[in-house]
Amino acid sequence: MTAAASDSKRATLARRVEKIVANTPVFDIHTHLYDPAFERLLLWGIDELLVYHYLVAEAFRHLDHPYEQFWALPRTRQAELIWNALFVEHSPLSEACRGVLTTLNLLGLDARKRDLTALRRWFAKQNVEKHLTRCLDLAKVGRVCMTNSPFDDLERPVWEKGFRRDDRFVAALRVDPLLLAWNDTAQRLGGWGYQVGALLTVPVLSEARRFLADWTKRMQAKYLMVSLPPDFRFPEINDCARLIEKAVLPHCREFGLPFALMLGVKRAVNPALGLAGDGVGLADLQSLQNLCAAFPENRFLVTALPRENQHELCVLARKFRNLHVFGCWWFTNVPQVAEEMTRMRLELIGLSVTPQHSDARVLDQLVYKWNHFREILARVLIDQYAGLSRAGWEPTTAEIQRDVNDLFGGAFERFCQVG
Numbered sequence: 581m582t583a584a585a586s587d588s589k590r591a592t593l594a595r596r597v598e599k600i601v602a603n604t605p606v607f608d609i610h611t612h613l614y615d616p617a618f619e620r621l622l623l624w625g626i627d628e629l630l631v632y633h634y635l636v637a638e639a640f641r642h643l644d645h646p647y648e649q650f651w652a653l654p655r656t657r658q659a660e661l662i663w664n665a666l667f668v669e670h671s672p673l674s675e676a677c678r679g680v681l682t683t684l685n686l687l688g689l690d691a692r693k694r695d696l697t698a699l700r701r702w703f704a705k706q707n708v709e710k711h712l713t714r715c716l717d718l719a720k721v722g723r724v725c726m727t728n729s730p731f732d733d734l735e736r737p738v739w740e741k742g743f744r745r746d747d748r749f750v751a752a753l754r755v756d757p758l759l760l761a762w763n764d765t766a767q768r769l770g771g772w773g774y775q776v777g778a779l780l781t782v783p784v785l786s787e788a789r790r791f792l793a794d795w796t797k798r799m800q801a802k803y804l805m806v807s808l809p810p811d812f813r814f815p816e817i818n819d820c821a822r823l824i825e826k827a828v829l830p831h832c833r834e835f836g837l838p839f840a841l842m843l844g845v846k847r848a849v850n851p852a853l854g855l856a857g858d859g860v861g862l863a864d865l866q867s868l869q870n871l872c873a874a875f876p877e878n879r880f881l882v883t884a885l886p887r888e889n890q891h892e893l894c895v896l897a898r899k900f901r902n903l904h905v906f907g908c909w910w911f912t913n914v915p916q917v918a919e920e921m922t923r924m925r926l927e928l929i930g931l932s933v934t935p936q937h938s939d940a941r942v943l944d945q946l947v948y949k950w951n952h953f954r955e956i957l958a959r960v961l962i963d964q965y966a967g968l969s970r971a972g973w974e975p976t977t978a979e980i981q982r983d984v985n986d987l988f989g990g991a992f993e994r995f996c997q998v999g
């Protein structure tokens with residue numbers, strides 16, 4: 581083939597892949613968004629976009645306010661400080677800053693005048709229900725998985741009271757306090773009528789399971805989830821490992837649910853920064869290997885925060901089919917790292933992976949998080965399919981569509997159903 585013919589073949593392939601990646605609806609399997617029935621817990625709008633903790637951390641690189649003074653300010657004032665520091669006084673180059681601009685742009689707003697008041701005026705006119713549908717449509721997100729914690733005092737009463745579910749939102753049961761702070765959690769469970777104490781005896785573990793069962797049913801949870809620090813080890817003689825082995829994993833087997841592990845987060849590296857104060861540390865994937873090997877009847881959904889863990893995680897997924905790798909989480913969700921991870925995953929484990937989740941905390945973020953990732957995925961897939969083409973294998977449009985469906989939720993759904 582001449583160079584010109586091969587260029588034109590690649591351009592045709594690129595257009596096909598870009599179109600499919602841009603238009604395929606995605607199941608966003610991990611977010612911090614809420615069903616609108618949770619009312620004020622569903623965050624949206626320009627001020628929420630600006631006080632996103634990713635931006636708070638970046639703004640403090642420039643602000644000299646004492647932390648407590650910043651936190652004591654009204655949210656609108658915090659948003660203004662962040663806007664000035666990150667958008668007006670410096671160019672908004674970081675991924676989280678660029679994200680705000682992508683979102684505004686796709687919502688049809690013109691941010692070029694740097695006029696926060698005008699942006700606020702536009703958002704003040706929106707209605708949450710319509711805005712929700714608009715953001716989901718723009719992001720082409722079909723379904724959203726929430727992060728649902730019975731330990732959250734704002735969230736719990738809504739579940740207890742009951743509400744009519746919006747079928748675009750599914751639940752995931754988050755259990756960090758149960759596994760990471762058993763002593764305090766035991767007291768709370770006691771207050772809610774579970775017969776538990778500090779010592780993890782057989783009857784106490786069975787009460788912990790009753791708690792998990794009650795909340796799994798109440799939420800109709802799709803999976804259980806926890807985030808774990810770098811020093812997490814399994815097996816180990818401590819409350820966390822015992823609760824995983826004797827309560828969480830049997831519960832997941834009984835209900836046929838995967839257990840999601842988000843590995844390598846160092847909480848409160850700088851507590852004064854609040855949510856923005858968490859860091860990263862290498863996770864021990866030997867412990868994950870031990871879990872996958874010891875509990876073949878359980879399924880593990882896993883994402884890791886450190887860039888340095890990504891290769892080993894892919895290799896582990898080649899060894900254990902009860903391990904499903906997902907997402908470019910948090911600090912890895914920057915184009916450079918996300919692209920490298922996505923390439924590596926496809927090269928090592930093919931299409932049995934869910935390469936991204938949004939982790940959106942503010943509704944409008946769905947728009948940029950998916951827009952940015954779709955660009956990355958299209959680039960990676962074009963290279964992969966072009967490689968196949970050079971090897972004499974021409975993927976059909978239907979095959980490309982099938983593959984993208986898998987990457988955008990199909991593979992995840994299948995993984996959740998097996999078992």
Ligand code: RAT
Pocket residue numbers: 612727807842855909910939941
């Ligand atoms: O990415 C984030 O927003 C973090 O704050 C965390 O919430 C993380 O995603 C988590 O689920 O623990």
Ligand code: ZN
Pocket residue numbers: 610611612727939
């Ligand atoms: Zn999250």
